[in-house]
Structures are given as structure tokens and as C-alpha cells.
Amino acid sequence: HNNDMWFLVHGNYYLSEKFGLDSELHLRLADFGGQKQQILIRPSIYYKLNQNVSFYTGYTYISTFPYGDQPIAARTPENNVWVQAHVKQNIGKVGISHRYRLEERWTGNITANGNAYELNGTTHRNRIRYRLTAKYVLPKDPRFYLTVFDEVWVNYGKNVGLNYLDQNWLYAGAGFLINKETALEIAYQWQIIEKSDGYHKES
Numbered sequence: 001h002n003n004d005m006w007f008l009v010h011g012n013y014y015l016s017e018k019f020g021l022d023s024e025l026h027l028r029l030a031d032f033g034g035q036k037q038q039i040l041i042r043p044s045i046y047y048k049l050n051q052n053v054s055f056y057t058g059y060t061y062i063s064t065f066p067y068g069d070q071p072i073a074a075r076t077p078e079n080n081v082w083v084q085a086h087v088k089q090n091i092g093k094v095g096i097s098h099r100y101r102l103e104e105r106w107t108g109n110i111t112a113n114g115n116a117y118e119l120n121g122t123t124h125r126n127r128i129r130y131r132l133t134a135k136y137v138l139p140k141d142p143r144f145y146l147t148v149f150d151e152v153w154v155n156y157g158k159n160v161g162l163n164y165l166d167q168n169w170l171y172a173g174a175g176f177l178i179n180k181e182t183a184l185e186i187a188y189q190w191q192i193i194e195k196s197d198g199y200h201k202e203s
Helices: none
Strands: 005-014 018-032 035-048 053-063 077-090 095-111 117-135 145-157 166-181 182-192
Touching: none
Parallel strands: none
Antiparallel strands: 005 018, 018 035, 035 053, 053 077, 077 095, 095 117, 117 145, 145 166, 166 182
């Protein structure tokens, strides 16, 4: 079990009516901020087909540090490229969105060299992710909103361990619109990670 603190800056930049750039910068800390967990950088470009459907392609760099009771051997890098479809709809006053993401991942292999560890090539893996989100804007003050989502991560293809179900995220948050361009959000997220041996888990 880990108690984590995650910080995210998310930017959206319009290039035209149909095209735009998206960016994410994550700082993830374990042990209530006492340990580094991950640094993540994710730029992407998107095409807006219409008001409800958008397509993305992007790149993610992830650096994962040893942390918690089941630490990895050493800081490990990952590079991945991905494509994504984002579909929105409304059910009454609740906004619903579906996000489908396909990832091609290259994860660093860490090997021991005496008392030290070194990066020894990468392993290619595949993963698909599906997120279902519901958002409700408070009718008395539309600056405030509530949001919940569940996201399932599934590994497939070659080099999959015994964790075909890789992760699940359950998220509940509240947001405040500072202005048309800026929002702040605070949330609780429960993350379950299945380790590659099919036995160890992280919550």
C-alpha cells in the first residue's frame, strides 16, 4: 500500500478550428510526498472531427524511481507513442466521455553491474486503455463541477508477463473554473497495479 501525491499541469493550445496541441507534465510522489515516484512528460497533437469526436497522437516519456515496499532496482525510463480517440456525449445534465488509447511502449531493462545498476536496452510492450468519465456542472454556480472516472489498462502482445490486467484507476474530483482558460481540480484516486509476476499488487 502506498499513499501518493500527484501533481499535473495540463495544457491545451488551439492551432486552428480543427487542430491543436495538448501537453501534460506530471510529478508523482509516494509516501505522502516523501519519495520520488515518477516524472512524466506527454506532448500530443489532436484533430477535432466535430464537437463530440477528437483523435490524438502523441509521445510520452516516463521516468520511474524505486519507491514503496516493492521497489524496482533502479530508476527506469520508458518511451511510448500512442494514438487515442475521445468521444463525448450528454446524458441529461451529465457529460459523458469515452477515451480509447493504444500504446506502443519501450521500457528500459535494468541489470546489475557489481554494486551498481545500468540500462541494458529496452523491451517493447503493447497496452490498451479505456477511460469512462462523467462530469456534472453545478447548476447554481457553473464555475464548480464534479467529475468521476474509471480507467482500465490491459497489456497484450509479446513480452506480457502474468499481468494482462495491468492497472485500474478510480477517480473522484471537484473542479473550479478560474476563467474560460484555467481550472483547478483536486481529487482522490484509487490505483490498483498488477505486477508482472501475477502475484504482487500495489494499491
